[in-house]
Amino acid sequence: MKALSVAYKNLKRKKIRTVLTIVGVGVAVAVLVSLFGFDAGYQRSLNNDIDKLGYHILVTAKGCPYEAATLMLKGGGGLRYMEDDVYKRILNDSRIDKIAPQLVASVYNQEGQGGRGAFALYMGIEKTYLYLKPWSEFKSGGWFSGPDSDEAIMGYEAAEVEQRLVGDQIFVPGINKVLTVKGIFQRTGTQDDGIIFIPLSTAQNIFELPGKLTGIGIKLKNIQDMAQFEEDLYNVPGIQVISLAQVRGTILNLVGSARAMANSIALIAIFIAIISVTNTILMSVFERTREIGVMKALGASAADIFKIIWMETILICIFGGIFGVAVAMFGSSAVEYIIRQTLPYAPTGKLVLIKPALLALSFLATVVMGLIAGTYPALRASLMKPVEAIRSGE
């Protein structure tokens, strides 16, 4: 007969109450794990997305930095345009390693998504775009036959959705243009997978934006030159310069309020769980006042009683922890889905990253929570006087 066994058997006496308390703790733990998992996963995915952009700096027309950050990561349309003179002006800067002009346009396709309608994203690029992204590979086909050919290279997912193969023709709705699929990229795990690429000149022609660009991606030879390079470009009128660090900061700012809210919810959930466990155990202590008195009469010290009651709390929290961790692991896809629906920008890749270290830490936090929650009831029980406790129900 061990204190642990006494504690465990006592919890089994009031099964529903015990299970409900365990579920309460489990929910708090699941929230905690999901929150920290999201924190880690989001930052990792964001960094990954930014690294895969392949450039250090994006030059865009002056406007909202949030919009520009979105353009940088999502290739969003409906943006401001700048003259391609800017491109010509900075093209020969000796600090530049690689530079790629882009023109992004989105076209509404009524037939898209099985007749529900969807925006198709087109990006006008030059071959330099591939230099920025050396990991890009063709699944089939290859580069455009000429700088102003009516051809398209489809991102992996764009081709999958449209079910296109090299040689097929695609129709650009609204502007009545037919393009021939010249190539299909391999999956990159980035936003590029959903884009239809066309030659920059062709894009400027068909979207009637001659000499216009939405952005210029720049990779510097030496990252240390970034600050000076940015400063030099500040003098160029009508443009803004966005560095990767800024984008990272901008996106994190955007999700900051969501994170603060999630943090508050997690704290509240943990607080409620602690109160609920304390309440359950305290109720159980009051119900067992006579038993506690008898145990003292049988030789139990205050420490023995404290240990038994504390163990009950810790057991509840351990079971709650296991339950919560399981819920967090199996429910991470659901959490990810909700986050993607609510956040203004969600990077590609897994948003909720649950590592063993996080599970171990959350589990430890649950045990600590048990220790805190159990202290008062355990103290209360251990300080009962045997005679008063035994005679309490008479």
Next chain:
Amino acid sequence: MKECIIKAEKLTKTYKLPAEKILAVREIDLDIYDGDFIAIMGPSGSGKTTLLDSIGCLTTISEGKLFILGKDVSRAKESTLVTIRRRFISFVFQDFLLIPSLTALENVLLPLHFARLPQEQRKAVEVLKRVGLGHRVNHLPSQLSGGEKQRVSIARALVISPKLLLADEPTGNLDTKNSQEIFDIFKQLNEQDGLTIVVATHNSKLGSLAKRMIIIQDGRIIPREKSIL
């Protein structure tokens, strides 16, 4: 000469209530020797239970002196009283007070756990067999009759091989047949094992089995001829 297990000198116990002070037992002198079988009798509220609680170190005394095995424990700390309860004194209560979530065997093992003694299952089963419950070791209290519960309670008290067994109205909740069985167990424990037993009871039959009878009234021990019993 027999060893004096309990010696009470002018033992007084007062309970302080918000409005008044209650003198539950007053100036009791009592010697309990090894092998004694004492029945404490008296009307309800006379102080029998308080006297048992006091000599059983379940509560501290207010005035007077109390010696357990020659050691003065009148003002002893709770830790000392715990040690005495763990090793020397056992209790049997009117309401059995078994732990409902534990089987008969586990209830009997519990005092060994608290006393930090080896939890020999064989020994626990032996004492259960001794009280006639060898076939009910794995039953929960809810699966036992009143008489069986009280026998588990006695087995639980015996498992630490105490010097003194204190029983507070042990037959109070039992029918005549079960009461008789408990009487027999007590008698056997005293006569065959020489266990010192002090029983607080209303039951005159159980009282008559004891070697000595103490009558208590209004918190004092009174001569038998003056008692109203």
